[in-house]
Structure formats: C-alpha cells, structure tokens
Amino acid sequence: MTGFRTIRAWGVTALAAVSLASLAACSGGNDGKDGAAKIELLNVSYDPTRELYEAINPKFAAEWKAETGQDVTIKMSHGGSGKQARAVIDGLDADVATLALAYDTDEIAQRTQALPKTWQSRLPHNSSPYTSTIVFLVRHGNPKGIKDWNDLVKPGVAVITPNPKTSGGARWNFLAAWAYAEKAYGSDAAAEDFVRKLFANVPVLDSGARGSTTTFVERGIGDVLLAWENEAFLAQKELGKGKFDIVAPSLSILAEPPVALVDRNAERHGATKVANAYLKYLYTPEAQDIIAKNYYRPIDEAVAAKYAAVFPKIELVTVDGEFGGWQAAQKKFFSEGGVFDKIFAATKR
Amino acid sequence: MSSPLQVPLDTPPKRRRARSVIPGFGLTMGLTLAWLSLIVLIPLSTVFVRSAGMGLQDFLAAGFSDRALAAYKVSFGTAFLAAVVNGVFGLLTAWVLVRYSFPGKRIVNALVDLPFALPTAVAGIALTAIYAGNGWVGQFLEPLGLKVAYTPLGIVAALIFIGLPFVVRSVEPILEDFGVELEEAALSLGARPWQVFLRVILPAILPALLTGFALAFARGVGEYGSVIFIAGNMPYKSEIAPLLIVTQLEQYDYAAATAIATVMLVASFAILLLINVVQAWSRRRMAA
Numbered sequence: 095m096t097g098f099r100t101i102r103a104w105g106v107t108a109l110a111a112v113s114l115a116s117l118a119a120c121s122g123g124n125d126g127k128d129g130a131a132k133i134e135l136l137n138v139s140y141d142p143t144r145e146l147y148e149a150i151n152p153k154f155a156a157e158w159k160a161e162t163g164q165d166v167t168i169k170m171s172h173g174g175s176g177k178q179a180r181a182v183i184d185g186l187d188a189d190v191a192t193l194a195l196a197y198d199t200d201e202i203a204q205r206t207q208a209l210p211k212t213w214q215s216r217l218p219h220n221s222s223p224y225t226s227t228i229v230f231l232v233r234h235g236n237p238k239g240i241k242d243w244n245d246l247v248k249p250g251v252a253v254i255t256p257n258p259k260t261s262g263g264a265r266w267n268f269l270a271a272w273a274y275a276e277k278a279y280g281s282d283a284a285a286e287d288f289v290r291k292l293f294a295n296v297p298v299l300d301s302g303a304r305g306s307t308t309t310f311v312e313r314g315i316g317d318v319l320l321a322w323e324n325e326a327f328l329a330q331k332e333l334g335k336g337k338f339d340i341v342a343p344s345l346s347i348l349a350e351p352p353v354a355l356v357d358r359n360a361e362r363h364g365a366t367k368v369a370n371a372y373l374k375y376l377y378t379p380e381a382q383d384i385i386a387k388n389y390y391r392p393i394d395e396a397v398a399a400k401y402a403a404v405f406p407k408i409e410l411v412t413v414d415g416e417f418g419g420w421q422a423a424q425k426k427f428f429s430e431g432g433v434f435d436k437i438f439a440a441t442k443r
Numbered sequence: 444m445s446s447p448l449q450v451p452l453d454t455p456p457k458r459r460r461a462r463s464v465i466p467g468f469g470l471t472m473g474l475t476l477a478w479l480s481l482i483v484l485i486p487l488s489t490v491f492v493r494s495a496g497m498g499l500q501d502f503l504a505a506g507f508s509d510r511a512l513a514a515y516k517v518s519f520g521t522a523f524l525a526a527v528v529n530g531v532f533g534l535l536t537a538w539v540l541v542r543y544s545f546p547g548k549r550i551v552n553a554l555v556d557l558p559f560a561l562p563t564a565v566a567g568i569a570l571t572a573i574y575a576g577n578g579w580v581g582q583f584l585e586p587l588g589l590k591v592a593y594t595p596l597g598i599v600a601a602l603i604f605i606g607l608p609f610v611v612r613s614v615e616p617i618l619e620d621f622g623v624e625l626e627e628a629a630l631s632l633g634a635r636p637w638q639v640f641l642r643v644i645l646p647a648i649l650p651a652l653l654t655g656f657a658l659a660f661a662r663g664v665g666e667y668g669s670v671i672f673i674a675g676n677m678p679y680k681s682e683i684a685p686l687l688i689v690t691q692l693e694q695y696d697y698a699a700a701t702a703i704a705t706v707m708l709v710a711s712f713a714i715l716l717l718i719n720v721v722q723a724w725s726r727r728r729m730a731a
Contacts, residue, residue: 176695177689177692180695201695257676298677300676301689313572313575313576315575430694435510439510
C-alpha cells in the first residue's frame with residue numbers, strides 16, 4: 095500500500111515538474127531594461143522586407159550605440175503579413191510590427207489591446223516610412239506584349255499572384271486590378287467580371303508574395319507576376335539578371351505598409367524607448383536612403399527626388415480614397431463570402 | 444504471516460521488480476495518461492472547445508461549405524491514392540530489402556528513412572523543382588500532356604514521398620519473420636508463383652501492410668509543408684484541407700478553422716478506426 099502511495103506521489107510530483115517546466119519555457123525573454131547595457135528588439139515583418147531590414151538594422155544599432163552606449167540586437171521575423179499578425183495576436187513577443195497593410199496591425203490592436211486603436215496616427219505619414227506599389231514583372235522582351243491590366247485577362251496569358259486571403263501583397267494586387275477595371279469600365283459589376291477573368295488566368299496561387307516570386311522566377315511558371323515594386327526590382331536585378339522586365343501599368347495602388355510599436359510587449363521588455371527610436375529612425379534621411387536603395391519609395395522628399403529616376407511614374411489610387419479604408423475593403427472583398435470567394439465559387443467548378 | 448520465518452518487508456518490491464523491468468503499472472499508466480493528455484488530448488481538445496463556441500449552423504456552414512468539401516475531397520483522395528501506391532511499391536521495396544543482399548544495401552536501407560528526417564518543406568520545394576514545367580522530370584512529362592506540379596497529381600507525388608517509409612518499415616519485420624520455408628512448401632505442393640503470393644504471402648503480411656497503409660494515409664491527410672509548394676493551391680481544384688485551415692487562421696477566423704479541423708479530425712479518426720477493424724479481422728482470420 096505504501097508502495098503505491100509513494101508511486102502516486104512520485105507521479106504527481108513528476109506531473110507538477112513537467113507543467114512547471116513547460117510554464118517556465120513559455121516565459122523568459124528580454125531581461126534588458128532601457129538602461130541596461132544590452133537590449134533586444136523583435137521586429138515582426140512581412141515577407142519582402144528581409145533585405146531592407148537586414149540593411150537598416152546594423153545602421154540603427156550603430157547609431158543607437160553612439161547615442162546611448164547601449165548595444166541593441168534586432169531580431170527579425172518574416173512571413174506572410176496575415177500570418178505574422180496572427181502570430182503576434184497569439185503571443186509572439188513583437189516589440190514592433192512592420193506589416194504589409196494597416197488592416198493586419200488593426201487586427202492586432204483590436205484583438206489584443208496591445209497597442210491603441212489610434213496607432214496609425216502616432217507616426218508621420220500614416221505611420222508609413224515608405225510607400226510602394228504594384229507593378230508587373232514579365233519575361234525579358236515581354237513576349238506576350240503585356241502593357242496594362244487589360245492584357246492580363248486575355249486568353250493564354252498566365253498571371254502569377256499570391257492568395258489575397260493569406261498575403262497582404264496579394265490584397266494590394268487585387269485592389270489595384272479592381273481600381274483599374276472600375277475606372278476603365280465604370281461599374282462594380284464590370285470590375286467583378288474583370289477580376290474573375292483575371293483569376294481564371296492564375297495557374298498557381300501561392301500563400302505569400304515570396305512564394306509567388308519563386309514560382310515565377312525559379313519555376314518559370316506564368317507570363318506575368320503581379321508584384322510589389324521592390325520585389326520586382328529585386329527579381330530583375332538579383333535573381334535573374336536580364337531575364338525580366340518591369341512593366342508599369344497605367345494605374346496602380348499606393349501601398350502604405352505601416353510600422354507600429356506594440357506597446358504592451360515593448361513595455362514588458364523595458365524596450366519602449368529603443369523601439370520608438372527604431373521606428374523614428376526609419377524616417378531619417380540615412381534610413382530613407384537605404385529604403386530607396388531597396389526599391390521602396392521613400393517619403394522624405396529630398397531622398398525621393400534623388401531616386402526619382404528609379405521609380406516609374408504611375409497614377410496611384412489609395413485604399414482610403416478608392417475603397418473607403420481597409421476595414422471596408424476587407425469586408426467587401428476578402429472576408430468569408432466576399433467578392434474573392436464569389437469569383438472562385440463561380441469559376442472553379 | 445505470523446510464522447517465525449517472517450517474510451522480509453522488501454519482498455513485494457522485489458516481486459514487482461521480477462515481474463517488470465519498468466516500475467509498476469500504476470506509475471507507468473499514470474505517466475502514460477498524463478503524457479498523452481499533455482501532448483495529444485489537451486491540444487486536440489482546444490480544437491473542439493474553440494469550435495464548440497460557434498452555433499451548430501455556423502459550424503455546419505464553415506465545416507461543410509462547398510470549398511471545404513472540395514478541399515476534403517482533394518486531401519482524402521490524394522492521400523488515399525498515395526497510400527495505395529505506397530502499399531504496392533513499399534511492399535516491393537521491403538521485399539527486396541529483406542530477401543536479397545546486394546552492394547549498397549545499407550545505403551538503400553537508409554534512403555528509405557530519409558523522408559522521415561527531411562523537413563517536409565524541403566521535400567516540397569525539391570519535388571516542385573523537379574516536376575515543374577522546366578524541371579528535370581517535368582520538361583519531359585509536360586509535352587506528353589502530363590502536368591504534375593500545381594495539380595492534384597503533384598500532391599499525390601509529394602504524399603508518396605512522405606508516406607513511403609511507413610509501409611516499408613511496417614512490412615519489413617513480418618517479411619523477415621516469414622522465412623522462405625512456407626513458400627518452398629507451397630511451391631513443392633505445386634502452387635504457381637502467383638498462387639503462392641496471393642494465398643500464402645499476402646494473407647500473412649496483410650495486417651502489417653494495412654498498418655503501413657493506414658499510417659501513410661493518415662500522414663498524407665495531415666501533410667501540409669511539402670504539399671503547399673507543389674499543389675498550386677487553387678480553391679476547388681488543388682486546395683488541401685490543411686491549407687484551408689491555415690487560410691482561415693490567417694484571416695483571424697479561428698472558429699471556421701477549427702470547424703474544418705474538427706471535421707477532418709473526426710473523418711480521419713473514423714477512417715483509421717475502420718482500417719483498424721479490418722486489420723484486426725484479417726489478423727484473426729490468419730490465426731484461425
């Protein structure tokens with residue numbers, strides 16, 4: 095009898111130990127405080143910004159070290175914008191969120207209260223230190239003669255774009271196509287018909303922007319890739335020199351990827367000051383220069399003027415002006431049963 | 444117990460030690476249940492809890508939407524096909540590994556386990572590179588009108604890769620035990636080779652083959668990493684159910700995601716249970 099009791103006691107102890115250990119594994123993290131010698135920041139971002147922040151982070155760290163004597167290490171996490179936002183909602187300890195669209199950051203604010211709902215007004219220019227847009231990447235020499243959006247719905251043209259339900263970039267693609275069609279054909283119904291034809295030409299629907307770039311560049315699938323402007327430049331300049339051309343459509347969308355401090359996490363890490371400085375640093379001429387070099391459109395006018403020749407002139411519409419903001423656009427187009435679901439339910443059976 | 448030859452107090456533990464090398468049933472069973480709860484039951488129960496939050500109507504709408512049904516069809520269909528292919532070729536592989544010795548056998552043996560160890564995303568990217576229209580294999584298949592990458596066929600290819608070791612490793616030990624004597628006896632009694640295979644070998648290995656099939660099938664149904672790269676991911680065509688779950692999650696629709704997950708969980712469990720019953724039946728039949 096005693097034997098069994100001891101065993102049971104052991105079992106209970108073991109269980110307690112296991113659960114304690116797993117609890118301990120969940121906590122932990124940044125011990126540094128604003129005043130400490132070392133501090134860590136976690137920047138949770140979307141897919142195509144890898145190269146950008148890789149270039150910016152060491153510059154900021156050096157600047158911060160010179161200013162305060164503190165060593166700052168910036169850890170990065172990349173992925174589809176929606177996936178990243180969900181990770182933060184589910185507890186990924188981001189100090190700053192630099193996502194592809196305001197909607198994703200809004201969701202973090204709404205679902206976790208980790209940052210105020212007014213977050214977007216806390217930094218200049220809708221909290222977007224740079225803008226970008228959607229362009230076409232075609233194979234060298236543009237064999238299918240693709241000039242504008244209406245060439246994408248022609249039979250025999252294969253269009254590569256990620257899934258708007260999972261990719262922030264793809265949502266910009268979709269809205270740009272819609273805005274073009276509405277302007278060209280004048281009605282919602284015509285625009286819906288236009289995007290339906292466009293998606294009927296899509297052979298592969300990747301879940302993120304990077305995946306689509308790979309499909310187009312490495313796998314040789316498709317005639318045109320709808321891409322972030324910076325991603326198109328990257329593909330053209332680095333992934334396959336001379337193999338691709340960039341085509342600027344007559345109309346596209348002004349993408350404003352916003353950055354935000356995740357107050358609650360940064361406060362808990364005692365990293366509010368450095369995180370704020372990090373975000374503000376993105377607006378400095380030095381960072382703006384790096385931003386332009388990575389093919390994002392800088393908002394600093396002097397820097398923008400310096401790189402004006404790089405970026406094609408395109409008429410750009412905004413989400414706020416054209417679609418009444420992200421919440422409305424999300425609801426109409428991408429939510430369950432929205433336009434995107436409808437066009438697939440109709441064409442893919 | 445009042446005899447002068449009193450049994451020393453440490454006898455019961457000794458007896459227990461003699462009975463089992465691992466400490467007694469109470470502790471092991473307790474730990475087993477605790478461990479299973481921690482690793483399997485608690486995480487799975489959150490799936491049910493989260494989907495229980497929605498009303499029945501919402502649950503049915505999310506779990507049995509047209510798109511979800513199409514995704515189940517793709518997931519279960521491709522997993523089934525891949526498991527069938529693995530059943531045939533896994534058996535053949537196991538047969539060769541058990542019955543013959545040849546130079547490089549150890550390497551072949553190790554190769555079989557590779558899909559276990561490889562991150563599945565790596566497998567997916569590699570398979571896509573091979574089967575895409577400009578890939579090593581794809582460039583020869585595509586002119587024949589056979590598109591593999593970005594179609595359900597690509598999903599089957601990925602799942603065959605992922606599931607192969609399950610069949611080989613399930614069947615192998617049985618074939619090893621089996622020996623050639625029964626076969627020789629059957630042949631000496633005048634059976635034709637195919638009769639030997641169908642009447643002697645197959646019944647003996649059928650339970651193990653079914654186990655391997657079930658494991659490969661279950662793995663295929665749940666597989667995500669390798670498939671999304673090669674699938675094309677088109678709704679209603681080549682979209683697997685796990686991707687649909689991830690898609691819902693990325694839209695912050697936890698309820699819909701868990702509804703689909705619940706349907707998959709129940710369906711997979713039912714299928715595995717069925718396979719188990721068939722397996723038990725064939726084992727009983729063999730014993731009889």
